Amino acid sequence: MTMTKKLIITLLLLISIAFVHCLAFHVELEEFEPPRQEEQEAPVGEGSGEGWQEESTSEFPYHFRKRSFKNWFQSKEGFVKMLPKFTKRAPNLFRGIENYRFSLYDMEPNSFLVPLHLDADSVVIILQGHGVAEFVTAKTKELFHLTKGDVVRLPSGITHFAINTNQTVPLRFAKITIPVNNPGQFQNYFSAPSQFQQSYFTGFSKEVLSASFNIPEELVGRIFFGPQQMGQGIMRRITPDQIKELTENSTSPSNKHKDKSTKFSPFSLFTHDSVSSYTNDFGHFHEAHPESFDQLQDLQIAVTWTNMTQGSVFLPQYNSKATFVTFVENGCARYEMASPYSFQGEQQQQQWWPEQGEEKEEDMSGQVHKIVSRVCKSDVFIIPAGHPFTIVSHDENFVSVGFGIYASNSIRTFLxxxxxxxxxxxxxxxxxxxxxxxxxxxxxxxxxxxxxxxxxxxxxxxx
Amino acid sequence: MTMTKKLIITLLLLISIAFVHCLAFHVELEEFEPPRQEEQEAPVGEGSGEGWQEESTSEFPYHFRKRSFKNWFQSKEGFVKMLPKFTKRAPNLFRGIENYRFSLYDMEPNSFLVPLHLDADSVVIILQGHGVAEFVTAKTKELFHLTKGDVVRLPSGITHFAINTNQTVPLRFAKITIPVNNPGQFQNYFSAPSQFQQSYFTGFSKEVLSASFNIPEELVGRIFFGPQQMGQGIMRRITPDQIKELTENSTSPSNKHKDKSTKFSPFSLFTHDSVSSYTNDFGHFHEAHPESFDQLQDLQIAVTWTNMTQGSVFLPQYNSKATFVTFVENGCARYEMASPYSFQGEQQQQQWWPEQGEEKEEDMSGQVHKIVSRVCKSDVFIIPAGHPFTIVSHDENFVSVGFGIYASNSIRTFLxxxxxxxxxxxxxxxxxxxxxxxxxxxxxxxxxxxxxxxxxxxxxxxx
Amino acid sequence: MTMTKKLIITLLLLISIAFVHCLAFHVELEEFEPPRQEEQEAPVGEGSGEGWQEESTSEFPYHFRKRSFKNWFQSKEGFVKMLPKFTKRAPNLFRGIENYRFSLYDMEPNSFLVPLHLDADSVVIILQGHGVAEFVTAKTKELFHLTKGDVVRLPSGITHFAINTNQTVPLRFAKITIPVNNPGQFQNYFSAPSQFQQSYFTGFSKEVLSASFNIPEELVGRIFFGPQQMGQGIMRRITPDQIKELTENSTSPSNKHKDKSTKFSPFSLFTHDSVSSYTNDFGHFHEAHPESFDQLQDLQIAVTWTNMTQGSVFLPQYNSKATFVTFVENGCARYEMASPYSFQGEQQQQQWWPEQGEEKEEDMSGQVHKIVSRVCKSDVFIIPAGHPFTIVSHDENFVSVGFGIYASNSIRTFLxxxxxxxxxxxxxxxxxxxxxxxxxxxxxxxxxxxxxxxxxxxxxxxx
Incomplete structure (x- = not known):
């Protein structure tokens, strides 16, 4: 009898071992699923003094709250925040804009963004403040004074730097970036070293650099590989005198064109004649089409600026070809959009097959999904082509800026x-x-x- | 001894538990494989009265039998059938045409396709019947009379409707669609509700719609959200008087251009001077090149119409750049094609990794695969660029139409x-x-x- | 007591069974990983008499040693070697150039490459020797004499053949190919059969060919399906008399343009006025930009030729938009490049998810990776856009040629x-x-x- 009991106990024990073993496998699988959502949505930049707290818990894939941004760079001179690839959020819904990246820059007064280039084309909108940008090539220097509403096209590979020339107000700008090497991935290349990023010259041997610059190896080592820049970020504090020198006294005046209009010169969304503008008591709207601006044409990017008074509605409309990445610069609003696409399961999919997802059967349900979200300062929301949408302002001065992707010949159609x-x-x-x-x-x-x-x-x- | 026996039995039991547990896992994996092939090939539309039966069992990936179409919409006023994404059939072979979708429309006499827009560009060939299409924008209305052989370019996002103006003959057309948001995926956006699909206005709050239209909420609810349209499809029966009113009495005659030639006006494959045509006793061939037509240029689409008499051969040839999606409008023919590509395993792959497939080693066998298939009315077959092919007509009046993808500067080279x-x-x-x-x-x-x-x-x- | 012992033994036994079962699963997974790396890197072409031995063991993904080439064709009349798709090496790093393929041709003296066409556009640089190429269309024949430094654009689908007209020196050329059907995949289509590859006419029925050519079926069978060509490769030995006949006596002189300049005529990197050239005591550099050459414009391909003397340095620089695929034609050099991209794990990834890879978190480390490699004759190395690089020649006459991808308006920026x-x-x-x-x-x-x-x-x- 006791033997049988023992046997039964043994049996139970072994079954439970098998069960645990079984569970263990499932646990393993679950551990394999990265808790990406949490990571992605984890609050960042709480030290930035900008108040990046969460405001709601909507899970619509079209709405990126400010906590979705990742801190790419941050110091007391400013910050750079970047959204993850859109396809990380919804691999199928956003495949068409996979190659576009959105980021936000803040440069504190009297700061200097050190010279760099990108393996990407970019378009920038100045949101606030006053500054200059200089594009440097082997033969030319172009210095541009920038202020709110200015649009800057940064060609891929251009060496450039920027300065917040104001003594009190931060210089803020939003940027869309279109990588040339890898879909959705780009890098910044800095000639000078900093605590944040190595100089690209560290990719070379000291002997080669010494021969290339025709300077002693010791100097090469000290300047490009040395520790002296380690306390410095990519944004640096500079003195008003240095700003004056950089913006007024050109080292080679003959080839320095101050605000001379060239193909890629910045333009203002508020004053340029080719911008489509509309104004009434309830709002202002400015749109630069790629057909009208050489700066935007090859990238097929449109740029918009919208101001709304409290309680006004930006009437229902859709864009015929462009998908807009919209950034809220001020205030809060309700954003409503109709989508015939289903996005159920995009999150789950993403965890299993990050890039591709297992393709679902096509949605032929005829159902229109109602997408409603409260969007506030520093949020980003996506308005895909064809999707009817509307915006209802909740605040006295709701401001948003938009980058339209595939915007060539896109028509804004009001309903x-x-x-x-x-x-x-x-x-x-x-x-x-x-x-x-x-x-x-x-x-x-x-x-x-x-x-x-x-x-x-x-x-x-x-x- | 009995104890030992019991132990052995216990052991066996536990091993079998482990074994079953093991099996269970494999079963789970197998259940994970969707029996997609069957689903895809399941006969559809048997109620359409069109006789969509199967004709042969060829499994060449290049040939889509009519049963491959999915019913997207169907009522007694007509139907819309759509082919699945080409990459569902053969993910590697058809990656280059992944973003192109083929569909077939049939509108019964006196029917009206309600106003809609797409997040996609389209090109349409009228196969049979007589009708009108109207493109509506904020400022213009363009009404076009359409008949067999006419080619219509539908720009992405254009609001449009169509009417079969004939009292007896169905209006049939074939359409190729190029989505702007998601590769290979697009949606139809209807302003009015129907049993088939909700109005896109249901994506908005009633209060916002009331404010936007400046009409009472009750009316908004009744028109856009109400049940009264639920008996109606996207195609509706209209009276000859309504047809007359829509096609003859314009509400705002001043801006209604009747068949006025604009950039995107339809043209006829049979009569337009810029169409390349060839005729002899055995067949007729018409081809509109994207270089010659503004309507096709930006999409790089070519359009063809082929008529053949019984027992004639469309001589061996290849297209230098274009891949053709060909639809059989009438009769049967034998289609022969030489392909150096291997497509073994495309189906199997598809089930595991739907989009991508595990990339095989490149085929360097030097083998030419002989692709022979009997194609009949409503079948679709693909002729990739470079592939030599020929067509032998089995019927007195074999008719096929083709859409050439990447057709800019493509040359048809006869062998x-x-x-x-x-x-x-x-x-x-x-x-x-x-x-x-x-x-x-x-x-x-x-x-x-x-x-x-x-x-x-x-x-x-x-x- | 013994019972308990037995029980304990049983328990241990079962636990070990469960453990083994557990292990078995992991083993299965490991067997699933194909040992692709070894396959890919296996030495090829050791019989070519070219000395394709390995020179170093660097594993940087940017450097493809000559053993990475696959033998596509090889006979005593010459060879064709092709690099695998770049994404096979590094799926994420090279996604942007996935659709470009590199190959190397060698035709021995008095050899003839039989007529063929490709479903791909190509650009060729003649590396060595003297030959002719003829482009044949339904209406024209264009014969071009080619020599070292000549660049030939081969339009997709063009029927062409080539001859090494020299009695002693092999004709060698490098080719970049841009498929039109499938990203990264293309095929060669030969009208005539050979031991290496079937005639594309074997894709057709004999009856159809007989009717198409209006010749007896017996002749069709003998010429296209027969065994008589089986001893012949795609390159054939021809007599000096045949060469003379082919290059001098045109069958239809009226439409044979000898070296007449048309849109796609070859040009020389050494002598054409539109080529950017630079020469000093330490090196020569020639670059044809796509903006300056119709032959390259639609493909956005740039072509370069670099000669360096021993111990000279091609100064640090980057390309603003173009990614260069560079082939070493002679000598050895040290190639140094700075990359902010991380490529750790590209190999591992590749084995699991061949095409896509499990996307890593973006590299925000700020680290610059130092890529240093000794590159020698017949090696290929990749220089992505934006990446600063330099080349230090080790030999008296280091020669490399480059194909720049996405090179429209790309600027070479020296540092x-x-x-x-x-x-x-x-x-x-x-x-x-x-x-x-x-x-x-x-x-x-x-x-x-x-x-x-x-x-x-x-x-x-x-x-």
Missing amino acids: AGQGNVLSNLDTVATRVAFGVGSKVAEKLFTSQNYSHFAPTTPSHQQS | AGQGNVLSNLDTVATRVAFGVGSKVAEKLFTSQNYSHFAPTTPSHQQS | AGQGNVLSNLDTVATRVAFGVGSKVAEKLFTSQNYSHFAPTTPSHQQS
């Missing part, structure tokens, strides 16, 4: 307001499509007299 | 018939290459006097 | 030597960036008076 596309439909088409009578068909899309921006307190009761 | 490329080779080159004497070398590629199309009953005995 | 970009920086910028005084800042980048090429024995002690 409401004066001159919207649906108001141009034949009445009989409206009647048949919406199953309404002639009277409703005629009023439906023509009762809103405002264009682009309208108040959220409708006037239809009065009219 | 037989009057003026073929090989007849232009130096005789000594032919002699050395084919190991033949001067007499054979001179006759080999010059004995066929017909061009493009020839009879299958050769005349060489007589000549 | 040392007369007129380098850093010498054009404002002194104050240099001072702040490098943490040096005015005196050093002024001398640092201006002490080298040579441009492009300089001696490795520095003269700074004297100056």
Whole structure:
């Protein structure tokens, strides 16, 4: 009897071992799934004094909260934050914009971003402050004064530096980057060493550098490999005198073009004649199309600036070809978008097959997904081509800037307001499509007299 | 002794538990493999009255039988059928055309396709019937009358509708679609609700729509969210009077251009001067090159129409750059193609790694694969660039239409018939290459006097 | 007591079974990893008499030793060697150049490469020898005489053949190929059969060929399917008389343009006016930009030729947009490059997920990787855009040729030597960036008076 008992106990023990072993395997699998979501969403930059706290818990893949940014560089002279690749968030939904990266720069007063180049093309919008950028080539130097609303095209491989020339206000800018080597990946190449990043000259032997520069090896070692720059970041404090010297006294005046207009000169979204602008009591809208600007044409990038007063609505619309990466510069707003795409499972997929995902059957459900999110300062949201969307401002001065990808010949099509596309439909088409009578068909899309921006307190009761 | 027996039994039991546990894991893996092939090939649309039965069992990846189409929409007013992504069939072979989708439309007499836009560019060929299409923008309306052989470019994001204006004949058209957001994926966006698909306005809050349209929320709810359209599909029956009103009485005549020629106006493959045409007793061939048509240029799409009499051969040829997606509109034919690519294992691969496949070693066997298939009405076959192919008509009036992808500056190079490329080779080159004497070398590629199309009953005995 | 012992033994036994079972699973996984690395690096072509032995054991992914080439064709008349897809070596690092393939051709004296076409565009540089190429279309024949330094653009799908017209010297050329059907994959299509590859006419039925050519089936069978060519490769020995006939006596003189300049005519890197050239005592450099040559423009390919004397340095530089695939034609050199990209784990990744790799966290270490390799005759090395690099010649006559990918508007930016970009920086910028005084800042980048090429024995002690 006791023997049998012992046997039973043994059996149970062994079954439990097998079970544990079984579990262990599953645990292993689960450990294999990286808790990426948490990592990705972990708050960053809490030391930046910018107040990057979370505001909501929406999990729509189109909305990147400010905590999604990664700190790429940070010191008391400023910071650079970068969004992860869009396809990390939703590999299928964002495959079309995989090669585009968004980042945010902040340079404190009297700071200097040391000379560098990128293996990527970039477009920059100045969000705040005053500064200069200088593009240096073997033969030319171009110095540009920059302020809020200016758009700068940085060609791939151009050696450049930047200065916040203001004594009090940070210089902030948003940047979209299009890598030339690897889809979605680029690097910064610095000639001078810093605590943050080695000089690219450390990729060479000292003897070769000595021969190339025709200077002693000892000097090569001291300047490019030495420890003296280790206390310095890629942004450095400089004196007002040095700023004056850099911006006013050119070392070779003959070939230094100050704000001379060349093909890739910066332009202002607020004042350039070729910018499409619209203004009424409820908002301002500025858009630079790639067809109109040499700076944007080859990259097919559009750039927008939107200001809205409290309680106004940026009327429902869609972009015919462009997908917009939109950054909130000030205030909060509600963003509403209609998407026929399903994004269920994008997160799960991502963990298993990070890049590709197991392709799902195509969504033929005919369902329109309602995407509603509260977006606030420093958030990013994506508006894919064709998707109808609207923005309702919650704050007195809601400001957002946008980079339109594949924007060549893209048309912004409004679905409401004066001159919207649906108001141009034949009445009989409206009647048949919406199953309404002639009277409703005629009023439906023509009762809103405002264009682009309208108040959220409708006037239809009065009219 | 019994104890020992019991122990042995216990042991066996536990081993079998371990074994079952082991098996269980493998079963799990197998269940993980979706039986995609069956799903993909399952007959669809048997209710369409079109006779979509299978005709043969060829498994060449280049040939998509009509049962490969998926029903995207179907009602008594018509249907829309779409091929799955080409890469679902053969991930490696078709990577180059992954972003192109093929679909087939049928609109019954007196039917109306409700206004919509796509996040994709499209090119359409009218296969049969008579109809109109209207493109609506904020400022313009363009109405086009369409009939067999007309080619329509639909720009991405354009709001449009279509009508079968004929009282008896269905309006049929084939469409190639090039998504702008996601490679190989696009969606249709409808302003009006239907049983088939929600209105894109359901993506917005009622309050926002009310404010945007400046109409009461109740009306918003009734029109966009209400159940009244639920009995209606995206194709609707309309009365001849409504057709007359839509096509003749424009609501705003001043800006309605009837068939006025603009950059993206439709054109006819049969009559436009810039179409390359060839005709003899055995067949007709029409090809619109992207270099000659603004409508096709940016998409680099070529469009072809081929008619063949019974027993004629479309002479062996290859396209230098374009890959053709060819649709059989009428009759049956034998399609023969030479491919140096191996496609063994494409199906198996697909099940494991749907998108990418585990890359095989490159095929350096020097083997030419003989691809022969009987293609019939509503089948699709792919002719990749460089691949020599020929078509032998089995029926009195074999008709096929083709969309050429990457067709800019692609040259159609005939390998037989009057003026073929090989007849232009130096005789000594032919002699050395084919190991033949001067007499054979001179006759080999010059004995066929017909061009493009020839009879299958050769005349060489007589000549 | 013994019972308990037995039980314990049983327990241990079962635990060990479970353990073995556990191990078995892991073993299975390991067997799943193909030992690709060994395969890839296996020596090839040891019978070629070219001395393709290994020279070093560097494992930098940027350097492909000659043993990395695969023998695509080899006979006593010559050989064709091809590099595997770059992404096979490093799936992430080389995703941007995945679609480009590099190959090397050697045709012995008096040999003939039989007529063929490719489903790919190509650019060829003649490395050595003398020959002719003929492009044949339905209407034209273009015969080109080729010699060292000539660049030939082969349009996709063009039927062509080539001859080594010299009696003693092999004709050698390097080729970059850009497939039109499948990223990174292309095939050769031969009209005539050979032991190496079947005729593409074997893809057709004999009856169809008989009807198409209007010749008897028996002749079709003998010429295209017969065994008589089986002793012949794709390169064939021809007699000087046949060469004379092919190059001098045209079969249809009226349409045979001898070296007439057309859009895609070959040009010489050494003599064409639009080539950028630089020469000093230490080296020669020639570069054809795609902006200057119709032959290269649509492919965005640049072509370079570099000659260096012993002990000279091709000064540190980077390309702003182009990634160069560089082939060593003669001698050995040290190649140094700075890369901020991490390539640790590229090999391992590759074995698991051949195409895609499990995407790593982005490298934000700020580390610059020092890539140093000794490159010798027939090696290939990659210089990605933005990466600073230098070459130090070890031999009296080091020769390399390069194909620049995405080279439109790419600028070669020198970091040392007369007129380098850093010498054009404002002194104050240099001072702040490098943490040096005015005196050093002024001398640092201006002490080298040579441009492009300089001696490795520095003269700074004297100056």
